[in-house]
Amino acid sequence: xxxxxxxxxxxxxxxxxxxxxxxxxxxxxxxxxxxxxxxxxxxxxxxxxxxxxxxxxxxxxxxxxxxxxxxxxxxxxxxxxxxxxxxxxxxxxxxxxxxxxxxxxxxxxxxxxxxxxxxxxxxxxxxxxxxxxxxxxxxxxxxxxxxxxxxxxxxxxxxxxxxxxxxxxxxxxxxxxxxxxxxxxxxxxxxxxxxxxxxxxxxxxxxxxxxxxxxxxxxxxxxxxxxxxxxxxxxxxxxxxxxxxxxxxxxxxxxxxxxxxxxxxxxxxxxxxxxxxxxxxxxxxxxxxxxxxxxxxxxxxxxxxxxxxxxxxxxxxxxxxxxxxxxxxxxxxxxxxxxxxxxxxxxxxxxxxxxxxxxxxxxxxxxxxxxxxxxxxxxxx
Numbered sequence: 001x002x003x004x005x006x007x008x009x010x011x012x013x014x015x016x017x018x019x020x021x022x023x024x025x026x027x028x029x030x031x032x033x034x035x036x037x038x039x040x041x042x043x044x045x046x047x048x049x050x051x052x053x054x055x056x057x058x059x060x061x062x063x064x065x066x067x068x069x070x071x072x073x074x075x076x077x078x079x080x081x082x083x084x085x086x087x088x089x090x091x092x093x094x095x096x097x098x099x100x101x102x103x104x105x106x107x108x109x110x111x112x113x114x115x116x117x118x119x120x121x122x123x124x125x126x127x128x129x130x131x132x133x134x135x136x137x138x139x140x141x142x143x144x145x146x147x148x149x150x151x152x153x154x155x156x157x158x159x160x161x162x163x164x165x166x167x168x169x170x171x172x173x174x175x176x177x178x179x180x181x182x183x184x185x186x187x188x189x190x191x192x193x194x195x196x197x198x199x200x201x202x203x204x205x206x207x208x209x210x211x212x213x214x215x216x217x218x219x220x221x222x223x224x225x226x227x228x229x230x231x232x233x234x235x236x237x238x239x240x241x242x243x244x245x246x247x248x249x250x251x252x253x254x255x256x257x258x259x260x261x262x263x264x265x266x267x268x269x270x271x272x273x274x275x276x277x278x279x280x281x282x283x284x285x286x287x288x289x290x291x292x293x294x295x296x297x298x299x300x301x302x303x304x305x306x307x308x309x310x311x312x313x314x315x316x317x318x319x320x321x322x323x324x325x326x327x328x329x330x331x332x333x334x335x336x337x338x339x340x341x342x343x344x345x346x347x348x349x350x351x352x353x354x355x356x357x358x359x360x361x362x363x364x365x366x367x368x369x370x371x372x373x374x375x376x377x378x379x380x381x
Contacts, residue, residue: 119186120174120363121218121313123348124332126320128308134350134361135330136322138305144319145299145306152340153292162374165198165242165285169344170211170220170314171367174356184357189214193227193370196283197380204237204283207381220313220368245284252296259297270303270323274331274345278367281342285372291340307332312343313368328353329364344368 125131129138172191179185190213197205212226249255256269259276266272277294280286286294298304298321307320318334325331328351334343346366352359 118189119184119358121172121189121214121366122216123361123363124218124310124320124346126307126310128306134348135324136305136307136332136348136350138307138322141304141306141321142299143306145295145304145321148319148335148337148340149292149295149299150340151336151338152288152295155288155339155341157287157289160285160374162376162379163200164375164377164380165196165283166371166373166375167196167198167281167283167285167369168371169194169196169282169367170370171344171365172214172313173365174358174363178357182357189218191220192230197375198237198242198283199234200242200377202237202241203234205232205234205380207232214313218313218363219311219315222314242284245280245286245290248290248293250289250293252293252300255293255297256300267326268303268324269301270298271325271331273298273301274304274323274333277342278331278333278345281369281372282367285374286342288340291342294342295335295340309337310334313346313366314343314370316343318343327351328360334368342369 123131126136126138129136170191170193172189175187177185177187191211193209193211195207195209197207199205207229208231209227209229211228212221212223215221248258256273260266260269260272263269263272277298304321304323307322310318310320312318312334316336319337321333321335322330323333325347329347329349331345331347333345335341336343344367347364349356349358349360349362349364353362356362356364
């Protein structure tokens with residue numbers, strides 16, 4: 001006798017997708033706040049989001065990995081626009097970066113892969129600390145961050161030879177699915193590549209690709225022939241626009257105020273500042289002078305520790321810096337000691353998590369900044 005399962009209702013889909021996005025924001029350590037919208041604005045956003053979601057639910061799914069479609073982008077953008085203004089404080093991260101982060105993370109969470117032997121990649125290993133002791137703690141990071149600032153400031157400021165900002169991010173995200181008995185499902189650890197093109201007209205184009213499984217050490221396989229395109233979408237890049245970083249100060253003290261305009265809304269200043277630095281590097285081409293100011297600003301706040309030398313997920317020599325994002329989780333930032341370049345970050349859990357079904361320590365996600373440069377519109381793929 002064949003059993004039947006009722007198809008999910010639009011309300012079920014909305015609740016599930018909302019829970020995914022809220023979980024992602026919580027993973028990033030974004031504090032929840034109630035800033036309240038005018039009732040008419042809430043109603044307008046809710047109606048538009050409901051209409052867009054209805055289109056998604058009524059349409060056939062076109063891709064096996066991730067529901068990556070213009071209507072989903074529109075629904076996520078509408079929903080997140082309401083969260084951004086009404087419920088969540090993202091420090092001074094521009095709306096474009098915030099929306100892109102949520103969209104890209106959602107693409108991966110909605111994917112499905114074949115079973116494998118691992119739930120998460122191996123933990124990173126650092127030369128300067130006891131890697132078995134979590135939460136990770138090291139030396140005061142300020143001296144090394146100031147050295148990074150000096151290294152970044154010494155780099156040549158390459159003139160923009162184009163009008164499009166191209167940023168490539170390679171990453172992996174834990175998918176917290178469980179079997180009927182509630183046990184986490186082991187999956188093939190497949191990374192996603194997100195190529196961001198910030199166009200001069202303010203639109204953001206995101207091309208998503210899926211790569212070969214991570215190697216046994218948890219590293220990304222550097223073979224462009226292994227990446228298969230999964231989506232190519234263009235949407236409004238937000239109010240800040242492609243030249244937003246040119247409005248940021250290179251005075252570290254002023255920059256902290258710009259990137260953390262509402263300290264009361266942050267769990268820690270280090271957390272909000274680091275999230276801003278991460279998101280800006282994932283969206284914009286950052287020049288050496290501004291990057292130097294970012295490291296100097298980071299050196300001025302408390303709660304950041306230097307972990308020592310390591311390799312990032314692309315096999316590059318790196319320095320690791322850690323800070324607490326919130327209870328039971330930490331963020332690790334990677335930088336190049338010689339050039340002061342930002343290389344990426346990853347999030348780990350330091351306490352056993354029933355929510356994710358993981359024992360600590362474990363990696364939740366990572367993003368490696370693979371490339372960032374200006375290109376000409378005529379060179380767009």
